[in-house]
Amino acid sequence: MLIITEKPSVAQAFGTALSIPYNKELGYYEKDDTVITNCIGHLYELAKPEEYDEAYKRWSFEMLPIIPQSYIYKKSEDTVKQLNKVTALLKKHRNDRIVIATDADREGEVIARTVFQQAGFTDTTRCVRFWVSEALTPQVIKKGLTEAKPWKEYDRLAKQGFARQHADWLVGMNLSPYETLLAGHKITLPVGRVQTAILAAIAQRNKDVKNFKAEPYYQCVAHLKDNAGNKADAYLTNPETKKNIFWEMNYYINKAHQFSETNKGIKVETETKRKKLNPPKLFSLTELQKTAAKEFDYSSSRTLEIAQSLYEKHKCLSYPRTPSNVLGDDDVELFREKYILLKNKYEIARYCNEKLISKENKNIFNSAKLDSHHALIPLDVLPSDTTQAEKNIYSLVTERFFMSCMNPCIYDEKNLLIKNGEYEYKTVVRTIVEQGWKEAEKKSAPDGANKDEEEPLQFFDEKTCMLKNTEIVKKMTLPKKEFTETSLLAFMENPTMENTDEKLIGLGTPATRGSILSKLEEHKYVEKRSKKYYATDKAYFLLKLLFKNTETSKVASISQTTQWEKQIEESPENFESYIINYIKDCVKIRPEIENYVKPAAGICPLCKNKILESQKSFFCTNIKNEPKCRFIINKNAFGAGFDLDDLQMMISGKKTKTKSIKSKNGKTYHAKFFMDLKTMEIKQEFVNDYKKYKQKK
Numbered sequence: 022m023l024i025i026t027e028k029p030s031v032a033q034a035f036g037t038a039l040s041i042p043y044n045k046e047l048g049y050y051e052k053d054d055t056v057i058t059n060c061i062g063h064l065y066e067l068a069k070p071e072e073y074d075e076a077y078k079r080w081s082f083e084m085l086p087i088i089p090q091s092y093i094y095k096k097s098e099d100t101v102k103q104l105n106k107v108t109a110l111l112k113k114h115r116n117d118r119i120v121i122a123t124d125a126d127r128e129g130e131v132i133a134r135t136v137f138q139q140a141g142f143t144d145t146t147r148c149v150r151f152w153v154s155e156a157l158t159p160q161v162i163k164k165g166l167t168e169a170k171p172w173k174e175y176d177r178l179a180k181q182g183f184a185r186q187h188a189d190w191l192v193g194m195n196l197s198p199y200e201t202l203l204a205g206h207k208i209t210l211p212v213g214r215v216q217t218a219i220l221a222a223i224a225q226r227n228k229d230v231k232n233f234k235a236e237p238y239y240q241c242v243a244h245l246k247d248n249a250g251n252k253a254d255a256y257l258t259n260p261e262t263k264k265n266i267f268w269e270m271n272y273y274i275n276k277a278h279q280f281s282e283t284n285k286g287i288k289v290e291t292e293t294k295r296k297k298l299n300p301p302k303l304f305s306l307t308e309l310q311k312t313a314a315k316e317f318d319y320s321s322s323r324t325l326e327i328a329q330s331l332y333e334k335h336k337c338l339s340y341p342r343t344p345s346n347v348l349g350d351d352d353v354e355l356f357r358e359k360y361i362l363l364k365n366k367y368e369i370a371r372y373c374n375e376k377l378i379s380k381e382n383k384n385i386f387n388s389a390k391l392d393s394h395h396a397l398i399p400l401d402v403l404p405s406d407t408t409q410a411e412k413n414i415y416s417l418v419t420e421r422f423f424m425s426c427m428n429p430c431i432y433d434e435k436n437l438l439i440k441n442g443e444y445e446y447k448t449v450v451r452t453i454v455e456q457g458w459k460e461a462e463k464k465s466a467p468d469g470a471n472k473d474e475e476e477p478l479q480f481f482d483e484k485t486c487m488l489k490n491t492e493i494v495k496k497m498t499l500p501k502k503e504f505t506e507t508s509l510l511a512f513m514e515n516p517t518m519e520n521t522d523e524k525l526i527g528l529g530t531p532a533t534r535g536s537i538l539s540k541l542e543e544h545k546y547v548e549k550r551s552k553k554y555y556a557t558d559k560a561y562f563l564l565k566l567l568f569k570n571t572e573t574s575k576v577a578s579i580s581q582t583t584q585w586e587k588q589i590e591e592s593p594e595n596f597e598s599y600i601i602n603y604i605k606d607c608v609k610i611r612p613e614i615e616n617y618v619k620p621a622a623g624i625c626p627l628c629k630n631k632i633l634e635s636q637k638s639f640f641c642t643n644i645k646n647e648p649k650c651r652f653i654i655n656k657n658a659f660g661a662g663f664d665l666d667d668l669q670m671m672i673s674g675k676k677t678k679t680k681s682i683k684s685k686n687g688k689t690y691h692a693k694f695f696m697d698l699k700t701m702e703i704k705q706e707f708v709n710d711y712k713k714y715k716q717k718k
Contacts, residue, residue: 023117024056028062032049039163048106054117059103061099062100062132063132064135064136070194073093079634082199085198086608088605094139107136108140111137118147119145120166125152128182129393131182149169151165152170153165154393154395156395161349191604192213193214199608204562212567219509219537220547221579223547224560224561230501239494241492242494243490245488245489246487253481254448255437257277260273265447278491281441282490284441285488286441287488289440290438292436295431295454297429297430298432298457299384299429300426300427300458302425303347303348303421307513309324309328314506318552322535322538328397331407337399337415338397338418342532343393345392347387348387348391353386356426359400367420367423368464369423373423399422427461428457429458434451435449437449437486450481450483506552513528513534526587527583544559545557625641625652626652626701627701630650654671659705661682667694676694690707
């Protein structure tokens with residue numbers, strides 16, 4: 022039996038569970054007839070256009086669209102040695118039972134199937150799929166192996182993964198050169214299927230904030246207190262809108278305020294609901310990134326890098342690239358084991374309730390909500406040789422780990438209706454009954470933390486409620502806030518339409534969201550100031566170009582991008598066909614010739630205008646103007662394959678380098694080329710003894 026995992030740590034877990042030792046000499050686990058090996062993430066990557074055809078090295082509109090008949094995968098340079106090992110084992114064990122144990126998601130399917138395809142492995146009837154998202158304890162691994170299903174049952178998931186991968190390639194490799202060409206090569210403009218939509222959202226938020234015009238509104242606030250001195254504020258209800266806002270100082274709000282000045286008597290009606298607030302769930306990667314950005318101003322990619330170090334180097338944190346905030350139903354003993362290991366080292370653990378470490382606690386253990394990997398948890402004591410940044414991230418995860426098994430906070434939510442004569446005021450008071458985990462949260466918060474934040478839970482006795490006074494407060498409407506690392510990650514996880522607040526499918530994955538933001542900074546599309554994201558002039562330039570074309574504008578639309586995600590899930594085959602046609606529609610709109618060909622480094626020897634380059638030729642800008650210029654060089658004249666260097670040599674009266682040419686009768690000869698600057702004809706100078714020529718040269 023051959024078992025293939027996605028990463029070394031998982032291979033190690035399988036080796037431990039099955040009591041199979043690691044063979045250092047061979048570089049994999051082996052015992053009797055069982056072998057365990059691993060990928061290192063993606064062992065292959067999609068080739069770039071120039072690796073399909075060298076002509077794609079020089080961008081021109083004529084080369085677009087680039088639609089491969091079949092996609093070329095090349096070995097990832099960093100993992101060639103491991104790839105060769107996995108491929109050799111595949112071929113050796115092609116007639117044995119093969120267990121695919123890459124991650125339980127679309128990406129895991131793409132990783133494994135690409136390796137199989139590139140190895141020429143077409144018969145997968147002996148392959149089964151290990152599909153587990155719980156922590157890989159020996160018990161879970163053994164159970165997962167017995168429940169492994171035929172690999173073909175996951176074909177649809179694989180198609181979704183490949184469709185997404187191909188779509189990202191098609192958008193990036195076509196629209197990046199297209200927009201760059203539109204810019205006249207003055208600036209390179211990378212375009213991405215997800216990153217450009219995120220960029221557009223940032224730019225739109227910047228515009229909204231900049232152009233926002235504050236409007237005044239008014240509220241009549243009733244200040245209340247109980248016998249213990251606890252305070253609460255209630256707001257006058259607008260009888261027309263049933264809300265507590267008045268857009269102008271009208272008769273009603275003035276009359277209510279005046280009435281209260283001489284009439285303090287009130288009647289209080291209460292509707293009370295007892296509620297509970299569960300402790301925060303364990304961290305997913307995205308939630309950890311959001312919290313680290315807020316607490317320590319770490320970028321998403323920085324947080325992932327630190328968490329990865331705690332996982333790989335220090336072995337004290339679980340696998341960080343997880344979208345889940347729960348553990349599986351079978352992970353109770355794992356949680357309990359780590360709890361016992363760490364509880365005496367952390368003061369916060371004294372607030373925990375060990376009885377909640379139970380399969381019945383769905384706030385922690387819920388296989389139904391598990392996705393590819395379980396939530397982040399500490400696996401061991403933090404080593405002493407860690408950096409401060411590593412200590413910070415480990416501390417966040419560990420604190421959340423303990424907090425997850427604390428009692429819920431119990432509170433009463435009271436909707437108060439206060440009647441002052443004919444005028445009605447409303448407020449909601451949330452009164453704590455049992456603090457639960459909230460007590461630990463307060464103890465663990467740094468001094469001075471959250472002082473400016475209004476406490477949502479308070480003590481207030483409505484039975485002894487009295488009206489102190491009312492006041493009319495003038496306020497101004499506020500714009501939405503600029504995006505920060507935390508709010509952008511939240512937006513990518515749960516995007517909404519700017520105008521309707523309609524919920525859309527999430528953008529990117531927990532493992533890629535940080536890299537998307539990093540790429541936007543790397544491409545100089547955004548910059549961060551005081552933790553806020555701002556689109557640059559380069560970003561607005563790209564977006565302006567995109568919005569000139571109805572089709573290319575779609576790649577800058579959050580709603581369109583999330584719609585594509587839906588289409589991938591519903592029918593990956595139809596989506597691939599759609600995205601190909603979409604790309605064709607995008608690039609078929611061609612501007613005037615002088616705006617889309619690449620400027621060549623040369624001046625026309627006939628009319629002194631610029632020489633331009635297309636995919637097939639070099640030609641003068643006046644080739645279509647009156648009087649027309651006749652300067653043109655076919656790149657494939659004589660079968661020579663003239664390039665930019667050859668052009669520059671010939672228009673300056675010099676000879677090209679020696680080229681190997683095949684004649685019409687199939688014989689090969691060698692020649693240099695030069696241009697007769699009087700007739701504009703290209704002529705050959707034959708090199709008779711090429712070998713001697715090369716030696717002499």
